[in-house]
Amino acid sequence: MPEDAGAPRRQARGRARIEQILLAAAAVFGEVGYEAATTNAIAARAGISPGSLYQFFANKDEVGRALAEAYAERLATLELLGGLTPENLDRVLDDALARIVGFSIEHPGFKALFARTDMPPSMRAAVAPAHDAIEARVREAIAAIMPDADDRxxxxxxxxxxxxxxxxxxxxxxxxxxxxxxxxxxxxHRGIVAYVSSARGDVA
Incomplete structure (x- = not known):
């Protein structure tokens, strides 16, 4: 069977369209929140028809999951809390907060999917990997400066x-x-440092 020379081009167009949809979804989620967002609004922001969107995503939850996965991959590239010690707590925390704030500003849909405690049930599983990765990093940092603290x-x-x-x-x-x-x-920053310093005093 002859090889389809147009396949790579179609795949590239498909990836570009998916990225277009995710960028539009990030903007809509950032403006109105996840619950109020609709696939029609996302399609309109992307400059495509709802039917074109449905060629790639069956519903809003699928769009949200894909965006959450994209955020998780980008978050993995951020260096957060690495090399933390009691002596450099101020500097490392300041740098970590600056990176998180910068990331949140650059990606307007991030706060709608991650920076909340009442995530809709349909999205909890989608954002869980990124949440777990961030939480694991924070736990590692705490353990590094509080080696006597138990896991709980x-x-x-x-x-x-x-x-x-x-x-x-x-x-x-x-x-x-x-x-x-x-x-x-x-x-x-001040609140986190005060809390950690107080906790370290309790454990010491």
Whole structure:
């Protein structure tokens, strides 16, 4: 059977269309939230018909899952909390928060899929791998500076820290005034450092 010379071109067009849809979905999710978003709105933002969208995704949940997977892959490239020690806590945490804020601003749909605690049941499984990866990184960082803490204490602390980040991140990202945004990040940083320092004192 002769090889289809046009197949690679069609595949490239398909990948480009998927990326177009995901970029549109990120914008729509970021503006109106996941629940209020519709496939019609995503298609309109992408400049295509709903029928064209359905050639690649059966429904909004499939779009959301694909976007969550794309975010998870990009998050994996971020260096967060590596080499943390009690002595460099301020610097490493400041760098990690700056990277997360930058990522959230660059990817407007991120907060709609990740920076919340009431994720719709249909999306929990989709975002779980990225959540788990971030939580594992936070646990590793805590264990590095609190080697005497048991697993339950470390897990609880990771949950508290991530909840602090999730709680403030939407406000930080939505803040248009750069100095005010930086102040919010500073207060988040201060809260995490105070919490970790207090916990280290309890374990010591």
């Amino acid at each position: 204490r470390i897990a609880t602390m990771a949950t508290v820290i991530l909840s602090m980040v999730k709680g403030l991140m939407p406000l930080i990202v939505a803040e248009a005034d750069a100095p005010q945004r930086r102040l919010l990040v500073i207060e988040l």
